[in-house]
Amino acid sequence: MSYNRENYIRLKKQFEERSAAAERAAEMRRAELHAAIPELKGMDDAQAQIGLRMFKLAMELSGEELEEAIKKLQYETEQLAADRSALLLAHGYPPDYDKVKYECPTCMDTGFVGTKMCSCFRRALVFAGYESSGIAELIRTQSFETFDPSCQRADPKSYELANLNLSFCRNYAETFDPATSPNLLLIGATGLGKTHLSTAIAKTVIERGFDVVYDTAQNVLADFEYERFGRHGEPEAGEPPRTSKYFECELLIIDDLGTEVANQFTVSCLYNIINTRVNKHLPTIINTNLGREDLRRRYADRITSRLFGEFRPLLFTGTDVRTLKLSSNG
Ligand SMILES: [Zn+2]
Known part of the structure; x- marks a missing residue:
């Protein structure tokens, strides 16, 4: 994405329209309530007046006098x-009948709390990103239910591993908690799942x-190169830098490292x-076709020591699923 x-x-x-x-x-x-219950209008007008009276008192009084007056108004x-x-209930309406019902009370459906992006907005952005990048298609077809370890049956060890990986990943997802879930390093050749x-x-x-971000x-x-070398045009007001999500999302999945x-x-x-995510205790999952030695050759020690020290490795072995499917079709 x-x-x-x-x-x-x-x-x-x-979001603004919503x-x-x-x-x-x-x-x-x-x-509707005012039409159905005439005395309600008077109550709501009185309530609105309290705000004005509070403001007036704050201009006129001070110290204990003001405190006392505010207490009275609050009462x-x-x-x-x-x-x-009580009046609404007596007329058969729930007391919150005319309260604004936001889908997300945290940001009142604006998508932002102050200048900070609300998690509901980030999620919508992630979903929209899946749609626009084609990962939505992957998500439709690549679920735990459609992962079939039996195609590795030919090799008992790979078959066992595929089963273990499936149950581990399922449990990981179902119990995921950004504060406690480990980082994962999925290692193995292409086409093993x-x-x-x-x-x-x-x-x-x-x-x-x-809040999950998934990308190759x-x-x-x-995205980092774009920010560093090629930002065309000014960002939209409130638009975060496009790389901030990689540091802030609750789970980052990087596919195809290498x-x-x-x-x-x-x-x-x-x-x-x-490094930032390890320090912030935010989980990251990295997939790679490279073995340990390849990773060492390709990346600096400071990266591989993090990968080997802070990530739990999951090994994938066996035969490329796509090759298997091709041969069974043909
Ligand atoms: Zn929200």
Whole structure:
């Protein structure tokens, strides 16, 4: 999934519209209540007046006098609210009937709390990113249910390993907790199910409400190169840098480590991601076709010592699933 500017702008607008619609709907329910229960209008006007009276008192009084007056008004507010609830109940309405009902009360459906992106917005962005990058397709087909270890039956050891990997990954996803879940390093040749299982983890963890970012090493590093060397045009107001998600998401999955162009810049970005996330105790899953020695040759010690020291390795062995499928089809 690659961060996508159009998604961001489209979703921001969508969220603003959703927030406004929730407020309009509440206004309409209030109008309905006022029509059905005439004395309610007087109560709501009195409640609105309290705010003004509070403001006036703050201008006129000070010290203990002000404190005393505020206490009285607060008491009045509570009384009014209690009377209002009782009145609504007596007319067969729930007391919160005309409260604004946001899908996300944290950000009131705006997607932001102050200038900070709400997790609901980030999730929407991730989903939109899956859609626009084609990973949505992977998620539809690559779940735990569709992972079939039996294609490795020919080799008992690989078969056992595939079963172990499946149950480990399933348990990992179902119990995922950013504070306690380990980092994983999925090692093995192409076509043994690393992408399949890590996609299945992403799917389950997203469905459980966590913020997941999934992309190939190549795309992740392309985002860093874009930020460093080629930002065209100014970012949208409030738009975060496109690489911040790699440091902030609750689970980062980097697919195909070792297929990206390795140079001093990309290697230092990679180290920065891994090291920052290890220090923040945010889990990362990395898939690679490279063995330990290849990794050592390709990356600096500071990266491999992190990978070997802080990541739990899961080994994949056997025969390429795609080759098996081809031969069984033909
Ligand atoms: Zn929210």
